[in-house]
Amino acid sequence: MAALPICITGEPVLHSVAAEVEVIDDALRALVADMFATMEAAPGVGLAAPQVGVDARLFIFDWTDDDAVRWRGVAINPELLVSPAPVGDADEEGDSEGCLSVPGERFPLLRSERALLRAIDLDGEPFEIDATGWLARIFQHEYDHLDGVLYVDRLTHPYDRAAAKAIRKRSWGSAGQTWLPGRDHLED
Numbered sequence: 001m002a003a004l005p006i007c008i009t010g011e012p013v014l015h016s017v018a019a020e021v022e023v024i025d026d027a028l029r030a031l032v033a034d035m036f037a038t039m040e041a042a043p044g045v046g047l048a049a050p051q052v053g054v055d056a057r058l059f060i061f062d063w064t065d066d067d068a069v070r071w072r073g074v075a076i077n078p079e080l081l082v083s084p085a086p087v088g089d090a091d092e093e094g095d096s097e098g099c100l101s102v103p104g105e106r107f108p109l110l111r112s113e114r115a116l117l118r119a120i121d122l123d124g125e126p127f128e129i130d131a132t133g134w135l136a137r138i139f140q141h142e143y144d145h146l147d148g149v150l151y152v153d154r155l156t157h158p159y160d161r162a163a164a165k166a167i168r169k170r171s172w173g174s175a176g177q178t179w180l181p182g183r184d185h186l187e188d
Contacts, residue, residue, distance in 0.1 A: 001033045001034055001036065001037040002034055002037060003034070003037050003038045003041040003180060003181050003182055004034050004035065004037075004038045004052040004053075004180075005052070005053070005178035005179065005180050006038065006042070006047075006051055006052060006100050006101060006103070006178060006179055006180070006181065007050070007051055007052065007053050007101055007177070007178050008101055008102070008103070008172050008177040008178060008179060009101050009102050009150055009152065009167060009172050009173060010172055010173040010174045010175055010177060011053070011101075011175055011176070011177065011178070012175055013050045013053055013054070013055055014050050014051065014101055014145070014148065014150060015148045015150075016050075016055070016148045017146070017147055017148050018048075018049060018050050018055050018056055018057045018145075018146045018147075018148075019055050019056060019057065020057050020077050021056050021057055021058055021076050021077050024076065024120075024122060024123075024124050028056075028058075028122070029122060031049070031052075031054060031056075032058070032060060032074050032122060034052070035047050035049070035052060035060050036060055036062070038052060038181055039060060039062065039100075040062075041181035041182040042100050042181040043181075044100050045061060045062060045063040045138055046059060046060065046061040046062075046063075046138045046139075046141060046142040047059065047060050047100065047142070048142045048145030048146055049146075050145050050146065050148075051100060051101050051145060053178075057076070057077050057078065057146045058074065058075060058076045058077070058078075058146075059074075059075050059078070059142035059143070059145065059146065060073070060074050060075075060142075061073060061075070061135075061138050061139070061142065063134065063135060063138055065133075065134070065135065071129075071131075071135055073121065073127075073129075074119075074121055074122050075117060075119035075120075075121075075139075075142070076119055076120040076121065076122070077119060077120055078117055078118065078119035078143060078146070079117075079118040079119070080115055080116070080117055080118075080139055080140065080143040081115065081116040081118075082112040082114065082115045082116075082136070082140060083112045083113055083114040083115070084112065085110055085111065085112045086110050086112075086113065088110070089110075090108035090109055090110045090156075090159070091108060092108045093108075094108075095108040095109055095110055095111070096108050097109045097111075097137070097141065097151050098151075099141070099150060099151050099152070100181075101145075101150060102150065102151075102152055102163070102166075102167070102172075103179055103186035104186050105152075105163065105166050107151075107152065107155055107159040107162065107163055108159060109151055109154055109155055109159070111136065111137045111140050111141075112136060112140060113132060113133065113136060114130070114131065114132050114136050115131050115132075115135075115136035115139045115140055116128065116129070116130050116131070117129045117131060117139050117143075152164075152167070
């Protein structure tokens with residue numbers, strides 16, 4: 001297992017709909033192992049294949065909730081059903097979200113409180129998780145990556161402008177930019 005470079009916003013694979021996974025094989029298992037190593041080094045709670053430059057509909061997650069329940073897994077070719085999003089303004093602290101493909105930046109974003117994830121695991125077995133709260137947020141964030149959407153694309157005023165300014169300031173937004181967790185420390 002080795003940490004992989006993480007693509008920064010502007011890389012085309014981050015802004016395109018990912019391809020369905022056709023085969024679960026040793027190469028896919030190795031990719032998933034490397035993705036877990038990457039996410040842990042970053043650190044993060046989720047990582048989608050497009051974030052490491054792979055055009056595939058899969059994401060991983062690893063998060064422990066307030067009841068000390070660890071949610072760790074792989075979602076291959078997922079479907080995500082979400083409850084209606086709340087109306088109003090995002091809370092700057094409680095709704096603050098970040099992304100390893102926009103490292104070091106955090107902005108508030110309203111997300112649906114509940115999400116139903118249906119996917120296939122690495123053994124080819126279907127599973128379903130009815131998530132609420134932060135886990136639902138993680139699923140929505142990672143699923144968006146599979147559709148070519150970054151969380152900064154969903155921001156509303158004034159956070160959309162702040163995100164665009166931060167991206168311009170760091171000269172991001174074009175192809176070929178990556179960072180390596182454990183070496184570059186852009187997440188700080």
